[in-house]
Amino acid sequence: MSTSTPESGREPGKLRPGETFPDLELPDHAGNRRRLSDLVGGDPLVLTFYRGWWCPKEQSFFRRLVEFQDEVEVAYTRMVSVSVDQPEVEAAFRAGLGARWTFLSDAERRYVEILDLLETTDTIHYPYVPTAFTLYPDLTICTAWNGYWAWGRPSLEELRRDLRTITKAIRPDWEVPKQ
């Protein structure tokens, strides 16, 4: 299993590549209770924490993710995004973007301290520090990106590289099966 730290900044929070990500249990954008381990299924996962719908940097980053979903939808890979927005706010943000993946709402901020991802410099919203992870299906962290500054977020090419690494590791038929 390959794990790495990008050059884009300090590793966010307490979570390090190679460690197991906590199995979050939160309501999704429709209000259904969801567990991360169930959402990931047996696939690679792109997990993003974002400040909220109001942040221009998030709007820019998520437009790139929406572009990316056209590749992801045919590649047995899942995406989950988490914020402190209420489910109905997330549902509106998701619909406005045209996103087709699951958003989780931590409006009660259950996990911000556990994950050490509270953005303490925003005393209005107390949001998550923008952070992106690629995870193996067992929730092992492949890479973590600190997106406090916009340039710290992963490019789509960095995500593609990670998803290839993870997929190659978990799919026994990565090499074309012989007759």
Added chain:
Amino acid sequence: MSWCWLVRTDAVPEGAVAAAELSSGGHLSALAADRPAPSGERKIDARALDSEGEPALASLVLPPDGLTITFDDLAVSGAMGAALAAPWPHVLSTLVVDSSRFAGALTAVRNGDRGRLEADPFARIFPAEIVEIGPGLLGRTPAPTGPVIQRYGGGNPWPWDRF
């Protein structure tokens, strides 16, 4: 088991694992996957079924037996993407024949949201009938994580999401 056979008949077939009456007449029934293929040979996600399930209002896209298009047709891909973007219903399963053909879809709600059914993206592929389905057939299909629209295994209906 990831799927069952789904069949529409006048009477409930012997050995059905779940069945319900349709408000427009006849019955919709599920048969275990190890049974011989019934007429139409349509498969449905097993999670969409529950022999103790409550009634629901459904959009039933059920073309005549033998009328299918390839599951990889862009019309099907587009409909799955649209279904992921829309509010997820209580029940949704595509109906598939063998490993490669799309033969309809079943979308159902229990909150009376007829508008969701009238906007059923699968109704753009084949005509849909909005119908009340009685108790004893429908379960609940959890919303898939997204944005995956590929099937997990050639013969499985979407949104079944495990290999």
